[in-house]
Each structure stands twice: as structure tokens, then as C-alpha cells.
Amino acid sequence: xTSIWLDEVAPDDHPPxxxxxxxxxxxxxxxxxGIATAYHLARAGVKPIVLEARTVAEAASGRNAGFLLAGxxxxxxxxxxxxxxxxxxxIWRFTRHNQELVREIVAREAIRCDLAWKGSAQIAGxxxxxxxxxxxxxxxxxxxxRVRIVPGExxxxxxDDGELHPxxxxxxxxxxxxxxxxxxxxxxxATAVTNGEVRTDHARVHAGAIVVCVNAYSQHLxxxxxxxxxxxxxxxxxxxxxxxxxxxxxxxxxxxxxxxxDGRLLVGGWRDTAADEEVGEEERTTPKIQERxxxxxxxxxxxxxxxxxxxxxxxxxxxxxxxxxxxxxxxFVNAGFTGHGMAFATATxxxxxxxxxxxxxxxxxxxxxxRA
Ligand SMILES: Cc1cc2nc3c(=O)[nH]c(=O)nc-3n(C[C@H](O)[C@H](O)[C@H](O)COP(=O)(O)OP(=O)(O)OC[C@H]3O[C@@H](n4cnc5c(N)ncnc54)[C@H](O)[C@@H]3O)c2cc1C
Numbered sequence: 561x562t563s564i565w566l567d568e569v570a571p572d573d574h575p576p577x578x579x580x581x582x583x584x585x586x587x588x589x590x591x592x593x594g595i596a597t598a599y600h601l602a603r604a605g606v607k608p609i610v611l612e613a614r615t616v617a618e619a620a621s622g623r624n625a626g627f628l629l630a631g632x633x634x635x636x637x638x639x640x641x642x643x644x645x646x647x648x649x650x651i652w653r654f655t656r657h658n659q660e661l662v663r664e665i666v667a668r669e670a671i672r673c674d675l676a677w678k679g680s681a682q683i684a685g686x687x688x689x690x691x692x693x694x695x696x697x698x699x700x701x702x703x704x705x706r707v708r709i710v711p712g713e714x715x716x717x718x719x720d721d722g723e724l725h726p727x728x729x730x731x732x733x734x735x736x737x738x739x740x741x742x743x744x745x746x747x748x749x750a751t752a753v754t755n756g757e758v759r760t761d762h763a764r765v766h767a768g769a770i771v772v773c774v775n776a777y778s779q780h781l782x783x784x785x786x787x788x789x790x791x792x793x794x795x796x797x798x799x800x801x802x803x804x805x806x807x808x809x810x811x812x813x814x815x816x817x818x819x820x821x822d823g824r825l826l827v828g829g830w831r832d833t834a835a836d837e838e839v840g841e842e843e844r845t846t847p848k849i850q851e852r853x854x855x856x857x858x859x860x861x862x863x864x865x866x867x868x869x870x871x872x873x874x875x876x877x878x879x880x881x882x883x884x885x886x887x888x889x890x891x892f893v894n895a896g897f898t899g900h901g902m903a904f905a906t907a908t909x910x911x912x913x914x915x916x917x918x919x920x921x922x923x924x925x926x927x928x929x930x931r932a
Contacts (some may be wrong), residue, residue, distance in 0.1 A: 565727035583609035586767035591621035594773035596909025602740035607914035613749035623872030633813035636696035658907035673729035675767035680721035685811035755890030775875035798823030
């Protein structure tokens with residue numbers, strides 16, 4: 561079944577590419593990463609071409625929960641353990657910048673994507689996580705992050721987090737990129753990428769630079785350490801009462817839920833309960849995960865009617881951070897979002913657009929594709 565988002569917004573008409581062409585920059589993949597890259601390049605006066613195998617936002621970018629969170633999936637204490645305090649803070653600031661960029665772009669381009677800033681709840685699943693959630697809030701509080709603890713729910717509320725309709729956002733951003741000078745071709749699968757040329761089944765594209773933005777599908781085109789992992793969700797018909805006050809992210813990010821302004825409930829995750837099965841590129845729901853999502857839904861809203869069930873494919877990197885930069889072959893990449901592309905990719909699109917244009921950016925080391 562399709563996602564609630566893709567069900568609600570038809571794709572714009574971008575015909576396939578059927579003849580050889582050239583462009584300043586060729587971008588492969590039209591999810592949030594490829595479209596944000598195209599948008600930032602086009603606004604800087606560089607003319608990009610985007611090649612998309614399916615339609616804009618038809619893969620993970622039109623199948624996610626639409627959370628715009630700051631930080632990585634794990635709490636800040638866990639992020640510090642993994643990346644060191646200095647890098648963890650820089651990553652945090654980068655995702656805050658992503659939130660501000662989304663806010664700015666949505667206003668500038670008058671994008672109607674139900675963007676709301678109700679904050680998010682980070683909820684602990686056990687005692688150890690609860691002590692980390694509290695310590696994370698204390699630590700980030702000293703960095704002027706607006707966060708408060710709700711002990712009764714074993715939760716930290718991050719006041720500045722947001723949510724949106726991902727398919728409306730990415731498809732409208734694609735329209736803004738086209739208005740700024742980008743060309744987009746749907747139904748156009750890249751079969752090979754070298755420095756300066758992209759091949760498709762029907763055409764060749766010559767470009768001054770190539771940026772591969774195919775996330776979970778990276779290994780088909782470039783040597784990148786990205787593996788495909790499945791995520792599943794469900795959505796309900798509108799429920800006429802407030803069930804969830806704000807987007808919630810629980811059990812180290814493995815479980816999440818929200819309620820839209822129209823009353824519909826969304827529940828996703830529980831991948832940790834079948835980790836070995838929830839891998840690969842197949843966008844298929846499974847009874848095992850769907851039953852778990854529904855069991856949770858029934859605890860909170862026995863009356864809700866499920867209208868949509870879907871799956872999407874995420875691209876996991878080796879350390880949960882994206883790869884943004886240039887490979888040895890000269891090809892650029894912007895991929896590996898590890899289930900957090902809405903939180904990163906509007907800003908990594910800006911970052912890679914600057915790198916392609918030869919501008920120095922202080923964040924490049926955080927996401928260097930060759931990092932250990
Ligand atoms: C169930 C679920 C819930 C999620 N919830 C959230 C959330 O709440 N917040 C958040 O931040 N993130 C979330 N994510 C993750 C987020 O959706 C992804 O990180 C993000 O969409 C990745 O964007 P992308 O552009 O890199 O990849 P994609 O959206 O997957 O786009 C890649 C595009 O490349 C195209 N492509 C592939 N191969 C080729 C080729 N050879 N030639 C041409 N085109 C090609 C594909 O068709 C696709 O359109 C979730 C993901 C899932 C599945």
C-alpha cells in the first residue's frame with residue numbers, strides 16, 4: 561500500500577530523458593537529498609539536471625514520518641559517546657541549521673506542507689535510557705537548547721523540533737528548483753556514473769560535476785558504505801480527540817508516533833523487534849511489524865481505523881552520519897542518512913552545493929565520505 565503522503569499528493573509531470581544532453585551539474589536521485597542539492601545549486605546560478613528512476617519523493621522521502629528533529633537518532637549522551645562531545649555538538653548545530661533552513665525555504669517559496677513547530681518528546685524505554693535522556697537535556701540546556709523534562713513520562717521535550725508533510729515539501733521544493741533553473745527527469749534510471757558522465761538506458765548526460773543522491777541504492781552506482789534497511793508505518797482516519805500532543809520518539813528512536821492537525825494518527829518503527837528481517841530494498845509491509853504498530857495504536861486509541869500501511873527503504877551508513885563530499889573517482893555524494901534524512905538533507909544539499917562550487921565549508925570533515 562502507498563504511504564498516506566504519496567496518496568495525498570500527485571507527482572508533477574517530469575517526462576523521462578530520451579536524448580543526450582549536458583548540464584553544469586548532474587544529480588542522480590530526486591528524494592529530499594537530490595532535490596535540496598538541485599534547489600541550492602539553481603539558486604546559486606548553477607544549472608543542474610536531476611535524473612530520477614521513479615518520481616520525485618516516491619522512495620523514502622515520501623514514506624517517512626515527517627519529523628524534523630535536532631540531533632541524531634540517539635540521545636545526546638549516546639551521541640557524545642560515539643562521536644566525542646565536540647563533534648556531537650557540531651552535528652547538533654548542523655541539524656538546528658537544517659530546521660532553520662526548512663523554515664526559511666518554506667516561507668520564501670510559500671510551500672504548503674503543514675510545517676508545524678510543536679516540539680518533540682524523546683521518551684526513554686528503560687532506566688538506563690532515562691538517565692541518559694535526563695543527562696542529555698541537562699547538557700544541552702547549558703547550550704541554550706530549549707528543553708524540559710517530564711519525569712512522569714520519562715521524557716524530554718525539545719521545544720524547537722518540527723514536523724511536516726514530507727511529500728508536499730519535497731515536491732514543492734522540486735517546483736521551486738525548476739523555477740530557479742533546474743531540469744528534472746522522472747522515469748530515468750542512471751546505470752553508470754563516472755567523473756563527467758552519467759549513463760541511462762536511453763541517453764548520456766555530460767556534466768561538470770555529478771552528485772549521487774540515491775541513499776539506500778548507492779551501492780548500485782558508487783562504492784559507498786550504505787546498506788538498505790526497511791522502515792514501516794501505519795496511519796489512521798482522523799480521530800476526533802487529541803491522542804498525541806506532539807511527535808514522539810521512543811526507545812532510542814526505534815518507535816515513533818504523531819498526530820496530524822487533521823486528527824490522523826501515525827505510528828512507525830519497531831524495527832528492532834525483527835532487525836534481521838527488516839533489511840533490503842523491498843518496500844513490503846510484514847504482519848510481524850504491522851501487528852506491533854497496531855498493538856501500540858490500540859493502547860492509545862482503540863477507536864481509530866487504520867487506512868494506510870506502508871514501508872520505505874532507508875540508507876544506513878557505518879556510523880549513522882551521512883556521507884557528503886567527493887569520492888576518489890571525482891564523483892560527489894550526498895547520501896547515507898540512516899533514517900534521518902528530513903533532519904539533515906535540506907542542509908547537506910546546501911553543503912554539497914557549496915562544495916561543488918568550490919566554496920570552503922567548516923562542516924565538511926563531519927561528513928567526509930572517507931572518514932574512519
Ligand atoms: C518509515 C520511515 C520513517 C522515517 N521517518 C523519518 C523522520 O521522521 N524524519 C527523518 O528525518 N527521516 C525519516 N526517515 C528517513 C528519511 O525518509 C530518509 O533519510 C530520506 O528520505 C532520504 O532521502 P534521500 O533523498 O537521500 O533518499 P530517497 O528519498 O530514498 O531518494 C533516493 C532517490 O533516488 C532514486 N534512485 C535510486 N537509484 C537511482 C538510479 N540508479 N537512477 C536514478 N534515480 C535513482 C530513487 O528512486 C529515489 O527517489 C524515515 C524513513 C522511513 C522509511
